[in-house]
Amino acid sequence: MATTPPELDPVDGCCAPATGAGLSELDAAALAHTYAALADPVRLRLLSLIAATGEICSCDLVAPLAKSQPTVSHHTKVLAEAGLITGDKRGRWVHWRVAPARADLVRDLLAP
Amino acid sequence: MATTPPELDPVDGCCAPATGAGLSELDAAALAHTYAALADPVRLRLLSLIAATGEICSCDLVAPLAKSQPTVSHHTKVLAEAGLITGDKRGRWVHWRVAPARADLVRDLLAP
DNA sequence: CCAATAGATCGACGATTGTCAATGCTTTGA
DNA sequence: TCAAAGCATTGACAATCGTCGATCTATTGG
Numbered sequence: 001m002a003t004t005p006p007e008l009d010p011v012d013g014c015c016a017p018a019t020g021a022g023l024s025e026l027d028a029a030a031l032a033h034t035y036a037a038l039a040d041p042v043r044l045r046l047l048s049l050i051a052a053t054g055e056i057c058s059c060d061l062v063a064p065l066a067k068s069q070p071t072v073s074h075h076t077k078v079l080a081e082a083g084l085i086t087g088d089k090r091g092r093w094v095h096w097r098v099a100p101a102r103a104d105l106v107r108d109l110l111a112p
Numbered sequence: 113m114a115t116t117p118p119e120l121d122p123v124d125g126c127c128a129p130a131t132g133a134g135l136s137e138l139d140a141a142a143l144a145h146t147y148a149a150l151a152d153p154v155r156l157r158l159l160s161l162i163a164a165t166g167e168i169c170s171c172d173l174v175a176p177l178a179k180s181q182p183t184v185s186h187h188t189k190v191l192a193e194a195g196l197i198t199g200d201k202r203g204r205w206v207h208w209r210v211a212p213a214r215a216d217l218v219r220d221l222l223a224p
Numbered sequence: 225c226c227a228a229t230a231g232a233t234c235g236a237c238g239a240t241t242g243t244c245a246a247t248g249c250t251t252t253g254a
Numbered sequence: 255t256c257a258a259a260g261c262a263t264t265g266a267c268a269a270t271c272g273t274c275g276a277t278c279t280a281t282t283g284g
Contacts, residue, residue, distance in 0.1 A: 025157065
């Protein structure tokens with residue numbers, strides 16, 4: 001390794017400065033968005049409740065999480081926007097499930 | 113559903129208040145801490161650079177990430193505190209590597 | 225010993241986030 | 255048709271976070 005730092009040009013004013021190896025900035029942003037959805041204890045417990053029950057209604061999430069209804073609604077929205085869960089409204093209730101395409105991933109994410 | 117929240121006592125000094133299924137609050141907090149470390153695009157690119165090179169010095173991280181030196185230092189600290197990377201100081205430089213115990217995990221986390 | 229360099233820490237700033245009370249919308253049951 | 259229930263949205267607030275300039279510490283080379 002160089003005893004003198006390689007001094008790649010600081011920023012060439014234009015495009016992504018040749019990160020060379022590693023994640024692209026786009027991939028990094030997308031990944032970070034997913035991990036941000038998992039970066040909250042309440043959301044992790046929420047997700048694990050959904051994963052454990054297979055399907056659960058929002059009204060049955062408020063009590064175990066010990067959070068207000070708007071707060072639970074907020075967290076389900078974040079997880080849904082990250083594509084980790086999907087909810088379908090049947091009558092008065094919204095039933096949440098792990099997004100099918102992400103089922104395996106979610107299982108791994110909850111027990112790493 | 114109870115219209116009144118069950119009023120679990122915030123913490124009963126003892127055990128996890130019957131979440132029933134799912135993650136314990138302790139496990140959730142620990143997991144969330146790890147995912148929080150991954151919830152930033154710059155840290156993900158930083159981690160992928162370390163993973164790609166096997167070992168890299170801080171001075172070689174500033175340019176590819178296009179962030180100031182204090183910012184890079186901050187991010188390496190966050191990743192290290194999450195146990196994802198370890199750095200050893202050799203002379204004037206700190207060399208960063210993926211934490212050996214987490215190598216497999218990190219590989220999966222970067223290519224999910 | 226001194227000047228230079230790698231890196232950490234501090235202080236400050238704007239931006240984002242988690243939370244709840246209040247309110248609005250929609251669907252059901254009577 | 256009406257009251258109630260499930261859920262979303264809004265607005266506000268404190269707390270946390272990402273970033274950088276300035277500064278401090280430690281190590282090297284001369």
